[in-house]
Amino acid sequence: MRGTDSSSVVLIATPEDVVRARQAGRMAAAALGLGLADQTRLATAISEIARNALHYGGGGRCEISACQEEGHHRITVQVTDHGPGIPEIERAMSPGFSTGNSLGMGLPGAAKLVDSLAIESRPGLTQVTLAMRRKAR
Numbered sequence: 001m002r003g004t005d006s007s008s009v010v011l012i013a014t015p016e017d018v019v020r021a022r023q024a025g026r027m028a029a030a031a032l033g034l035g036l037a038d039q040t041r042l043a044t045a046i047s048e049i050a051r052n053a054l055h056y057g058g059g060g061r062c063e064i065s066a067c068q069e070e071g072h073h074r075i076t077v078q079v080t081d082h083g084p085g086i087p088e089i090e091r092a093m094s095p096g097f098s099t100g101n102s103l104g105m106g107l108p109g110a111a112k113l114v115d116s117l118a119i120e121s122r123p124g125l126t127q128v129t130l131a132m133r134r135k136a137r
Helices: 015-031 036-057 106-113
Strands: 002-012 060-069 072-081 116-122 125-135
Touching: 002 015, 002 036, 015 036, 015 060, 015 072, 036 060, 036 072, 036 106, 036 125, 106 116, 106 125
Parallel strands: none
Antiparallel strands: 002 060, 060 072, 072 125, 116 125
């Protein structure tokens, strides 16, 4: 049996939009009844990926979908940008690898915070999909 579905979209063009995307993710998790730790994990992962879309992709879009289904809560986040793409996804997922003079923990760090992280990337389109699924309380 399906429960309530909701979604929101945040366009990412400024650092403030990264904060808005983070807040939207936290609010979606809270609305589903996820605990504070999961809210924080999701918000942090969104922040990392949205910041990458802004920094490397020149901006983008963050869509957050939340639903309750068959005794579970599920949140899916898709962050899309139209930048140059990620040429070496496997390498980019390695802790410490960075092309932007950072610590190189954005993608691998985000992956550790959620249940799944998938990347599709080519020049002109990068889409990172995050998902978190929890049993309903």
